[in-house]
Amino acid sequence: MKHLILLFLILGFALGQELYTEFIKSQIKEIPLNKAIVLGKGKRELITFINPDCGHCRKEWQALKPHLDKVKVYVFLLPFRSFPESFAKSNYIACSRDKLKALDEVLSGKFDGNPPQVKDCPLVQEHIRVAEKLNVQSTPYNIILGKYKVIEGYSPALLEHLGIR
Numbered sequence: 001m002k003h004l005i006l007l008f009l010i011l012g013f014a015l016g017q018e019l020y021t022e023f024i025k026s027q028i029k030e031i032p033l034n035k036a037i038v039l040g041k042g043k044r045e046l047i048t049f050i051n052p053d054c055g056h057c058r059k060e061w062q063a064l065k066p067h068l069d070k071v072k073v074y075v076f077l078l079p080f081r082s083f084p085e086s087f088a089k090s091n092y093i094a095c096s097r098d099k100l101k102a103l104d105e106v107l108s109g110k111f112d113g114n115p116p117q118v119k120d121c122p123l124v125q126e127h128i129r130v131a132e133k134l135n136v137q138s139t140p141y142n143i144i145l146g147k148y149k150v151i152e153g154y155s156p157a158l159l160e161h162l163g164i165r
Contacts, residue, residue, distance in 0.1 A: 056154035
């Protein structure tokens with residue numbers, strides 16, 4: 001009887017994992033990667049939803065930034081209404097000519113307390129719609145392409161999951 005229960009548990013986990021993977025694959029199909037801010041040129045790929053005022057997003061960026069030769073990052077900006085500065089910062093990043101520089105400036109805190117004076121950028125609204133469609137409500141929200149793994153929140157193990165460390 002114990003062996004039968006163990007078999008059911010193993011099968012249940014395997015089927016659950018397979019369903020989870022299929023769910024993530026279907027989620028990815030809903031993400032218009034051509035609307036993302038694409039940084040890096042690596043073979044490993046990561047979709048990330050970030051908020052410019054999110055401390056964990058900033059920590060994650062500092063971990064990812066040195067590895068842009070190994071990873072391609074599809075960034076979707078998700079400003080939160082409770083962080084009014086995050087809209088200005090998101091607009092600055094999204095419509096900047098040098099998006100890598102703009103993202104780095106914002107996530108390093110350059111504009112904290114003194115947000116850039118920029119016009120609304122339609123790309124930010126598109127990013128918000130993508131996040132809403134996927135029901136992304138917190139940042140960072142990461143999807144590792146190829147592995148179909150979701151990591152919600154900052155994880156020091158992200159680089160390991162990407163196969164960088």
